[in-house]
Amino acid sequence: MSNSIIQHTSLTAYAPASIGNVSLGFDLLGAALKPIDGSLLGDEVKIESAEQFELTVEGRFADKLPADPASNIVTQCYHHYLQCLVNKGVDVDALPKVAMTLYKHLPIGSGLGSSASSIVAAFHGLNQFFTDVLGTTPFNKSDLLLMMGELEGQISGSVHYDNVAPCFLGGLTLMSEYKDQVALPLPSFNNWYWVSCYSGITVSTAAARAILPKEVPMAITIQFGRQLAVFVDALYRQDENLAAAMMTDVIAEPYRKSLLPHFDESREFAKQQGALAFGISGSGPSVFAVCDSLEKATIINQWLADNYIQNDTGFSHICQLDQQGAVVY
Ligand code: HSE
Numbered sequence: 001m002s003n004s005i006i007q008h009t010s011l012t013a014y015a016p017a018s019i020g021n022v023s024l025g026f027d028l029l030g031a032a033l034k035p036i037d038g039s040l041l042g043d044e045v046k047i048e049s050a051e052q053f054e055l056t057v058e059g060r061f062a063d064k065l066p067a068d069p070a071s072n073i074v075t076q077c078y079h080h081y082l083q084c085l086v087n088k089g090v091d092v093d094a095l096p097k098v099a100m101t102l103y104k105h106l107p108i109g110s111g112l113g114s115s116a117s118s119i120v121a122a123f124h125g126l127n128q129f130f131t132d133v134l135g136t137t138p139f140n141k142s143d144l145l146l147m148m149g150e151l152e153g154q155i156s157g158s159v160h161y162d163n164v165a166p167c168f169l170g171g172l173t174l175m176s177e178y179k180d181q182v183a184l185p186l187p188s189f190n191n192w193y194w195v196s197c198y199s200g201i202t203v204s205t206a207a208a209r210a211i212l213p214k215e216v217p218m219a220i221t222i223q224f225g226r227q228l229a230v231f232v233d234a235l236y237r238q239d240e241n242l243a244a245a246m247m248t249d250v251i252a253e254p255y256r257k258s259l260l261p262h263f264d265e266s267r268e269f270a271k272q273q274g275a276l277a278f279g280i281s282g283s284g285p286s287v288f289a290v291c292d293s294l295e296k297a298t299i300i301n302q303w304l305a306d307n308y309i310q311n312d313t314g315f316s317h318i319c320q321l322d323q324q325g326a327v328v329y
Pocket of ligand 1: 020021026027028111113160162163205208209252281282283
């Protein structure tokens, strides 16, 4: 790899919010979100050449992050990325240092893949920055995904890719965790709208994992496997009704919904209005409803905004899948 250094300005990486689990695929399925009104629903990380490393945090949820930049996940991503360059034989002392700015647009502990969004934006941005500097791409998508999963694991207490993979790659993704095929893209339904509502309260992923049983009974295991397999088959055959019928959570929701005020009545309303599916987004408290028309999505979005949101931190969006995933501009 050439270490010839070129002049550099700056770039910004954006990484979208995501729904982990998508109800039926605990730790194995994820979906990237894009509000249909064009608003950003994801974190941004700006990277510029600098004399020495520094991290600045801005944005609506900046004050919810640790005050010490050394404890910020983006700083940890930077150090991890540099170490991976060292492991590859790159002389990192000859590289420019970077100033990074995290624009923290997503609430933490929201179930929207907030930490994944910061991590993905940081790694994707760093890889593009050092591609420009070195004149060659240091790491491929699979290398990056492994790094992202590792850092996500440091935050949530266990390595799971169901937020970082869709956030990075876009669309609906299935984790295979087989060699360098960490995540597989799945087909989806272009006419589906995904209403995503954040209630405004905080649920830590580690806490939401701690309340789950350590073992799952045989009958539940078989139902889980059947639903996930049939769902994937239905996606490939574009059988909307069958796919939607498989979208129930037999692993986490029965335990986690006790942490979510108004969950049952929200689902009841969504179902009455014709939602194809309703569930917890990641480890909550956000919820999502899948609709096959904008009309239904609009009614459910308004009802959730009026009834599921608990305080002025909450918000609700009508989304489609973000097929692009992380981008640099
Ligand atoms: N699969 C993870 C969980 C997602 O449900 O704990 C967390 O966003």
